[in-house]
Amino acid sequence: xxxxxxxxxxxxxxGVGGNxxxxxxxxxxxxxxxxQPPVLVTDQRSPRAGLLRFPWGAGLLMTVVGAWILWxxxxxxxxxxxxxxxxQLTGWQCPGCGGLRATHALLHGRVAESWNLNPLxxxxxxxxxxxxxxxxLQRMTKSDKSQLWARAYLWLVVVGLLIFGIVRNLxxxxxx
Ligand SMILES: [Zn+2]
Numbered sequence: 303x304x305x306x307x308x309x310x311x312x313x314x315x316x317g318v319g320g321n322x323x324x325x326x327x328x329x330x331x332x333x334x335x336x337x338q339p340p341v342l343v344t345d346q347r348s349p350r351a352g353l354l355r356f357p358w359g360a361g362l363l364m365t366v367v368g369a370w371i372l373w374x375x376x377x378x379x380x381x382x383x384x385x386x387x388x389x390q391l392t393g394w395q396c397p398g399c400g401g402l403r404a405t406h407a408l409l410h411g412r413v414a415e416s417w418n419l420n421p422l423x424x425x426x427x428x429x430x431x432x433x434x435x436x437x438x439l440q441r442m443t444k445s446d447k448s449q450l451w452a453r454a455y456l457w458l459v460v461v462g463l464l465i466f467g468i469v470r471n472l473x474x475x476x477x478x
Contacts, residue, residue, distance in 0.1 A: 373409045377402040397422065397467040421466075429459065
């Protein structure tokens, strides 16, 4: 008996609260506006916009001009190339020492000589490709996993350079 009364009361209250069609219309409008967040659209565009902002033309021109100079003028024979301050001050080799001579040898196809002088010019191409791919993946997916991979790769490069800088100054390596 009492349960019956309760249910009839509830159905009545729903009707009393105002026009039910107006309420559902308002709820529909709210749902529709919530389904179109404008933030998502600008977020999707930002990776490509960031890529276009980088002066690729200037970077390519500098690379071509630098390669032309290095191809024509051997850093081992010409004194106008910048000297390594770290090497002048400490007598030790930094990770970049010998890089210009190694690039010169590489441009002339002397791969073994280039590797012995400094392996970085040979490794730079593949390393940049992997780095660019990871960066692209991170910007497009925005997933935690891709961010972790990009960060781990950056640390791998930094630690690798540090270890290379230490190993190449070990007595056994310097005799060579
Ligand atoms: Zn150096």
